[in-house]
Amino acid sequence: MRLFVGISLPADIRLSLATLCSGLAGARWVTPENMHMTLRFIGDADGGMAEDLDAELSGIQVPEFDIKLTGIGSFSKRSRLRAVWAGVETNAALIHLQRKIEQAAVRAGFPPEGRKFTPHITLARFKTQQIDLGDYLEANGAFSSAPFPLEAVTLFESHLGHGGSHYVALNDYPLRGI
Ligand code: 2AM
Numbered sequence: 001m002r003l004f005v006g007i008s009l010p011a012d013i014r015l016s017l018a019t020l021c022s023g024l025a026g027a028r029w030v031t032p033e034n035m036h037m038t039l040r041f042i043g044d045a046d047g048g049m050a051e052d053l054d055a056e057l058s059g060i061q062v063p064e065f066d067i068k069l070t071g072i073g074s075f076s077k078r079s080r081l082r083a084v085w086a087g088v089e090t091n092a093a094l095i096h097l098q099r100k101i102e103q104a105a106v107r108a109g110f111p112p113e114g115r116k117f118t119p120h121i122t123l124a125r126f127k128t129q130q131i132d133l134g135d136y137l138e139a140n141g142a143f144s145s146a147p148f149p150l151e152a153v154t155l156f157e158s159h160l161g162h163g164g165s166h167y168v169a170l171n172d173y174p175l176r177g178i
Contacts, residue, residue, distance in 0.1 A: 001045060004043075006036045039153060068146070
């Protein structure tokens with residue numbers, strides 16, 4: 001199974017993100033029910049490793065905190081646009097939580113993540129030619145959400161299909177104080 005650890009977003013936040021999902025030629029927009037934030041992509045795991053990961057994630061003790069979405073960013077590869085996303089306001093608690101999840105994944109036997117954590121919520125993916133984001137950023141770059149509480153992280157299974165991916169929540173890990 002293909003796994004990742006992430007955050008489910010409240011319905012009102014997903015609806016406000018949906019207002020950003022138009023106006024870019026060649027975009028494959030993420031549907032509101034699929035919007036999420038990845039904290040740690042795990043990739044393929046067998047049942048035993050998934051159980052170990054579940055046990056490690058259950059042991060994480062981090063208090064609940066608020067996050068706020070802000071701004072629009074993009075990822076490119078070899079100067080080709082790959083994804084447009086909504087960003088997250090700088091948040092030390094989120095970085096701390098992500099580190100705890102990274103440690104849990106490594107303790108469960110997964111190789112360390114080499115890439116820097118860039119918290120984001122993907123809005124659109126692209127396979128096509130060069131795309132000019134200028135007008136889109138002018139219209140949407142000032143996006144920000146209301147702050148909302150991050151109450152749990154979720155272990156998701158990702159199913160890749162012809163009509164796009166869909167994600168199944170396998171378990172939630174509520175945040176809590178020590
Ligand atoms: P993305 O939103 O930036 O595409 C499920 O596929 C989630 O895992 C998505 O949020 C995706 O991030 C992330 N993901 C998929 N493949 C990944 C990879 N190789 N490394 C890091 N994250 C990945």
